[in-house]
Amino acid sequence: MNSQLIDYTLHLADTTLILSQRNSEWCGHGPVLEQDIAITNISLDLLGQSRNFYQYAAQLIGDTDENKLAYLRKEREFKNLLLVEQANGDWGQTILRQYLFSKFQYLLFEQLQNGNDEQLAAIAAKSIKETAYHVRWSSEWVIRLGDGNEESRSRMINAIDELWRYTGEMFAPAAYETLVDVSLLEKNWLDKVKEIFNEATLNVPENTFMQSGGKEGKHTEQLGFILTELQYMQRTYPDAEW
Amino acid sequence: MTYTFIKKLYYGDIPEEKGGGSNYQTKDDATTWPLWEVFIRSKQGLDHKHAGSLHAADAQMAIENARDVYTRRMEGISIWVVESKYINASNPEEAGELYEPAIDKIYRHPTFYQLPDEVNHM
Numbered sequence: 001m002n003s004q005l006i007d008y009t010l011h012l013a014d015t016t017l018i019l020s021q022r023n024s025e026w027c028g029h030g031p032v033l034e035q036d037i038a039i040t041n042i043s044l045d046l047l048g049q050s051r052n053f054y055q056y057a058a059q060l061i062g063d064t065d066e067n068k069l070a071y072l073r074k075e076r077e078f079k080n081l082l083l084v085e086q087a088n089g090d091w092g093q094t095i096l097r098q099y100l101f102s103k104f105q106y107l108l109f110e111q112l113q114n115g116n117d118e119q120l121a122a123i124a125a126k127s128i129k130e131t132a133y134h135v136r137w138s139s140e141w142v143i144r145l146g147d148g149n150e151e152s153r154s155r156m157i158n159a160i161d162e163l164w165r166y167t168g169e170m171f172a173p174a175a176y177e178t179l180v181d182v183s184l185l186e187k188n189w190l191d192k193v194k195e196i197f198n199e200a201t202l203n204v205p206e207n208t209f210m211q212s213g214g215k216e217g218k219h220t221e222q223l224g225f226i227l228t229e230l231q232y233m234q235r236t237y238p239d240a241e242w
Numbered sequence: 243m244t245y246t247f248i249k250k251l252y253y254g255d256i257p258e259e260k261g262g263g264s265n266y267q268t269k270d271d272a273t274t275w276p277l278w279e280v281f282i283r284s285k286q287g288l289d290h291k292h293a294g295s296l297h298a299a300d301a302q303m304a305i306e307n308a309r310d311v312y313t314r315r316m317e318g319i320s321i322w323v324v325e326s327k328y329i330n331a332s333n334p335e336e337a338g339e340l341y342e343p344a345i346d347k348i349y350r351h352p353t354f355y356q357l358p359d360e361v362n363h364m
Contacts, residue, residue, distance in 0.1 A: 031311050032275075032297065033296075033297075033311075034296050034297065034298065034307035034310060034311055035307075036308040037310050037311050037314075038306070040309070041314065136306075137306060140302070140303070140306075144299070144303075
């Protein structure tokens with residue numbers, strides 16, 4: 001039971017950490033100053049959530065801390081969703097990834113804050129406000145770009161083609177995902193996504209094969225590069241501090 | 243029985259020419275985002291202070307950008323945004339005739355009343 005909880009908490013922590021790391025790659029490269037700040041704000045929000053989860057996991061495991069869990073684990077030990085490790089691509093792909101994930105995360109936190117684990121409920125209750133803003137911000141960008149001009153719309157269509165195959169994993173429970181049944185969230189999620197896509201004059205793909213494996217540590221080739229950058233300093237200068 | 247209806251005006255209802263704004267922007271409007279002035283209220287009961295400006299495509303986006311740029315470090319609880327072209331400012335060259343006459347009329351200055359401690363921070 002406890003090892004399930006540990007794995008689940010690590011899954012939540014890894015997912016938010018990797019997405020935070022991906023979003024932070026936009027720092028200094030955003031299309032407009034205000035959006036550069038917006039995406040890095042979101043990255044910091046996600047990092048805060050990830051820290052909360054890592055601290056809880058460290059407490060459960062005992063004799064470790066958040067830094068060791070984040071910086072010294074290897075690719076196969078990371079349990080993040082495949083969706084969040086995908087490349088940033090262009091701005092459209094980044095905001096689409098954010099929207100698809102944050103909408104799921106919002107529904108997940110809604111359930112988690114009423115769940116049986118007190119600490120996860122507390123983290124979810126605190127984080128859901130941030131996630132509400134992420135959903136709002138990203139959904140508006142999906143509409144703005146989807147219902148924009150020809151170029152923005154075709155970029156959004158490419159982004160959907162790229163990312164849709166990773167969305168199924170969010171709703172396929174892993175063996176350790178017993179606290180919240182994520183498969184029950186799918187209908188709600190899909191309805192909301194269809195609503196936004198309609199307004200953005202975009203189509204939801206049908207009958208797509210869904211990739212999976214992230215929750216079990218089987219990742220795409222992207223994760224290796226992300227961890228190389230993320231973990232380089234700690235691995236090269238062990239126990240270094242600011 | 244007659245009913246009085248209050249008509250709520252939304253942004254864009256008043257056509258540009260009657261809106262009272264100035265036409266300083268000479269570039270094509272479809273490709274540039276207008277400039278907005280941002281005012282933030284830091285605490286309930288205080289006034290909105292000018293925090294800076296930013297570019298955004300419309301009012302909704304301006305509020306969100308203001309939230310991201312100007313309230314990162316707990317600077318405020320309320321945001322007002324106004325397109326810069328709607329702000330009419332006094333001409334600095336006219337400062338003499340506008341402001342100097344008031345200086346030597348001390349009978350108009352509110353400096354002789356002792357404020358009670360409770361409202362002393364005004």
